[in-house]
Amino acid sequence: MNSLNRDSGIDVLIVGAGPTGLTLAIDLARRGVPCRVVDRSPTPFTGSRGKGLQPRTQEVFEDLGVLDRIRAAGGPYPPMRAYRGAEIVWEGRLEEPREPAPGEPYPNAWMVPQFRTTEILRDRLAELGGSVETGTELVGLGQDDAGVTATVARAGRTGSIRAGYLVGADGGGSTVRRAAGMAFLGETVETQRMLVADVRATGVDRAHWHVWPEPDDPGRAVALCPLAGTDLFQFTAMVAPDSTPETTAPAVREILDAATGRAGIRLVDVGWTSLWRSNIRMVDRYRVGRVFLAGDAAHVHPPTGGQGLNTGVQDAYNLGWKLALVLAGAPDGLLDSYQAERLPVAADVLGISATLYDAAVRGAADAHRRDDPRLKQLGVTYRDGPLAAEHRPAAPGPRAGDRAPDAPCRDADGHPVRLFDLFRGPHVSLLTFTGDDRLSVRAGGRRVDLVDTGGHARDAYGVPAGVTYVLVRPDGHVGVASHDRADVDRYLDRLGATLPTP
Ligand SMILES: Cc1cc2nc3c(=O)[nH]c(=O)nc-3n(C[C@H](O)[C@H](O)[C@H](O)COP(=O)(O)OP(=O)(O)OC[C@H]3O[C@@H](n4cnc5c(N)ncnc54)[C@H](O)[C@@H]3O)c2cc1C
Known part of the structure; x- marks a missing residue:
């Protein structure tokens, strides 16, 4: 039990190594944040469960360095065929496949059984030096001003783990949720x-x-x-x-x-x-002190529309960079933005999936359709959240809080470069549009000057003549958009983040 009791300066304890917990572990590991991941199951999960990876999740997985493996492991959704006995009575698709667009490289859901997705995520975590402590169950927790003490049981013995923060990614029956006294309403x-x-x-x-x-x-x-x-x-x-x-x-x-x-x-x-x-349930808060919930632990709903795993992955992706910044000294209030941004998304997802499920139960004629654009999760926005700083007059294109789109450009040597290539990694990225076919991106300590050969970046971001600054958060959402550089600096100050000078 020594390793259970060690107080090794762990910043974050993640409870649950499903898709949500693993995504968070990878995001923290690539930022060098010391964390531990425990899962009560002695062996990895073997079921297919959440098999549909939505376009936005594919973008997240690209950033986390697993998309190639995810694409290789899966395939597109096949057409459906309905029968009466042996007779075919209907054929059709959930939705018509779409071609990739400059701003949306992965427009279609991609099918990968959940056990393969989690296997790929575990492998990625191992590459980053992390691992899952299997057969280790959280049975209780307490917290004080300085941290959380988790009581865990392994092989019939109990011990404690001390951590700065604890994230309950322990699924619909979450022990963390109960131990933290959060109600599961619905x-x-x-x-x-x-x-x-x-x-x-x-x-x-x-x-x-x-x-x-x-x-x-x-x-x-x-x-x-x-x-x-x-x-x-x-x-x-x-x-x-x-x-x-x-x-x-x-x-x-x-x-x-x-x-x-x-x-x-x-x-x-x-x-x-x-x-x-x-079960159609969710919590009414995502945080109690130093304890957070993510994924199914915070929201459960019918599988219709393939949203659960995807929503959990994006909870984790929203939380990871905030935990890292606060652990590095940013104001604690940044962590409150996690609930402010993600709770409304869960509420929407509950509504969408329940409506689709209801149509399926009623046997509605169009119950199989999955062409509601919300299902792709590319339109998830944090516009109304506390981190959206929009300083421009109303205009087309993404506003602060929206997902920052991709765009194929060329560098000074004429080589193709996607904006997503430059966003990839744990940093913030600053796009500076000059109003013509040039833009620069400062990201991860370097500056790359780009030529917007096809005008895709300007179209995607809807920028007018003159200079426009767009700061893209580590999770790929627009943080601040302005014509005045001082707004960007104030925003970074507020976050407690820096933009390393190239
Ligand atoms: C039939 C079906 C089809 C689905 N299809 C889709 C789909 O197409 N797309 C989609 O996005 N979603 C789908 N889902 C939903 C998806 O499976 C879940 O949303 C997803 O598994 C949630 O991931 P999670 O990591 O939050 O939780 P989980 O996957 O439940 O992982 C929780 C982990 O926590 C561990 N744990 C639990 N309690 C403790 C404890 N006390 N201590 C330590 N560890 C603990 C568990 O062992 C587990 O490994 C589907 C679900 C079903 C049932």
């Missing part, structure tokens, strides 16, 4: 349940997401979705309100056989299974 609908399983099947093609709606109740569909990058399918079945299915292989087989009329489909292997219940 509802659980016991009658709305879904059996989910990862299966291997023969007699069914992998080019379609196969759906068998219940003839008398189209909301109660059984589906097999081929999981990109694997030989698995994700099996899902809405459960009748009056039944209590087992999460066993025979139960999965029986449900599939009943739905398909035994159309030659054979389940040869049933792996991870889970019975999901409809």
Whole structure:
């Protein structure tokens, strides 16, 4: 138990090594912030669960250095095919795939089973010198002005870990949330349940997401979705309100056989299974003193629309740079902006996913559509938050608080450079537009002069003639936008951040 008790000057203790906790751990590790990650599970999670990575999450993953691996591990969503028995009654897509645009390099959701995503994140954390302390469960916590003391149990013994801050990324049943006394407001609908399983099947093609709606109740569909990058399918079945299915292989087989009329489909292997219940809940605060919540620990909602994992990743991405700055001496109030910015996003996500889920349960004709642009999370904005400093008159293009778009440019030698290449890393970036086809970017201690050959940067940022400064935060949102450089300096002062001079 020595290592549990060591007071090794840990700045941040992350509880939970799901996608949220791992994202935060990577972000802190690349900033050199000492942190520990504990997870009560002795082994990594093996289920496919959150399989849809939205465009904004792909951008975040690019910044964190894992996008190539994520792209290689997955694939696009296949078209859907609905049946009545063996007969095909409908074919279509969740949404039509879009071409990449200069400002949006990854316009479509990318399918990667959650166990692969977390494996890739764990590998990235290891590259940065971090690791997950498995089989280590948080069982209690206390805090004082100087830090948090977590009580953890491992192999039947308990010990304590002292940290400056603690982040509960411990999922929907969060112990951190309960220990910190944060209420989980909302509802659980016991009658709305879904059996989910990862299966291997023969007699069914992998080019379609196969759906068998219940003839008398189209909301109660059984589906097999081929999981990109694997030989698995994700099996899902809405459960009748009056039944209590087992999460066993025979139960999965029986449900599939009943739905398909035994159309030659054979389940040869049933792996991870889970019975999901409809919970639509969130906390009303993300912070109690030195304790924060992120991901499912702070908000849970139906999986329709593929938002949960994505929202958790972006919670972590919003919090990481703020924790690092405050630990380096920035005012503590910066950490309050985490709740101010992320809580309204969770509230929106609850609304969107619940509406889609409701349409699915009702068997609405367009229930399968996923072309609501909000699902991509590129439009998530912190405009109304405390860190948005917009000093320009109303104009097209992103305002302070909005996501800062990408744009392909060229450097002084004519080599292609994307703005995202320059944003990548833990720093803030200052774009200086001069009103013509030139701009400079000061980022991470260097200055790069760019030629906006296609006018993409000016279009994306909607800049008029004259000089415009756009300061991009480490998490890729516009912090301050102004025609006056002094506004940028005041903003950086307020954050407690510096812009290293090249
Ligand atoms: C069928 C289904 C489909 C889904 N599809 C999508 C999708 O397409 N897109 C999407 O974005 N989301 C989807 N989701 C949601 C997604 O799976 C979750 O939102 C995501 O797993 C949340 O990540 P997290 O890291 O916050 O929490 P979790 O993944 O739940 O991780 C929490 C971790 O904390 C650990 N832990 C718990 N308690 C303790 C403790 N006391 N001490 C230490 N460790 C602890 C757990 O072992 C676990 O590893 C889907 C979910 C389901 C069920």
